[in-house]
Amino acid sequence: MFHLLTSPRTARTVRAMIGSLVESAADTLRSLAPAEQADAEVVEAPDPADVLDADELPEVDTIEAAAREYERAADQARRADRGKRAAKKILDKLPAGLYGTWRVFRTPSSRQTPDLAAITATYKKLGLGPVPMKDCAPSLKVERVEILADIETLTAVAA
Structure with missing residues (x-):
């Protein structure tokens, strides 16, 4: 029985479990720690053309619920990606094969992406200048803010 606990496969499993625990603890600590880049200026992109008008906006409670859910889902997605x-x-x-109850194999991708090296070489060969580029869509961000209860502070901020 003792040899099962000291086998290389078990050692890898234990290391993986310890790694998962350490990563979970690190995630928890990161979420509790104050943001180190809090004093860095956040650059905001302009709103897209299809945003709602002031009279079309949903209730504030609906917006808060959506922002809360978005933040929760984004946090889960980051953890899942890690x-x-x-x-x-x-x-x-x-290599491809069976590992216990899991089959590991690869399939060719149906997605394609432009070969930027070849495109750049073609542009250079034809003397067309730099390859035209466009910006990606801006990323949606949400953050919880503290509401200022002091009316004097509110008026100072508004001024």
Whole structure:
């Protein structure tokens, strides 16, 4: 029985479990720690053309609920992405095959992306100048803010 606890596979499993625990603890600490870049200026992109007019806006409670849900879902997505990257780091190195109850294999992707090196070379060869680029869509961000209860502070901010 003792040899099962000291096998290389068990050692890897224990290391993976410890790594997961450490990552979870680090996530918790990061969420509790004050933001180090709080004093950095946040650059805001302009609103897109299809935003709602003032008379079309939903109730503030609806907006707050949506922002709360967005923040929760974004946090879950970040955690899931970190876990996925950690697992993929191991799985990418494995040859295709059966590993216990899991089959590891690869399939060709149906997605394509422009070959920027080839495009740049073609532009350079034809003397067309730099490759035209466009900005990506701005990222949606939400953050909880403290409401100022002091009326004098509100008037000072408004001025």
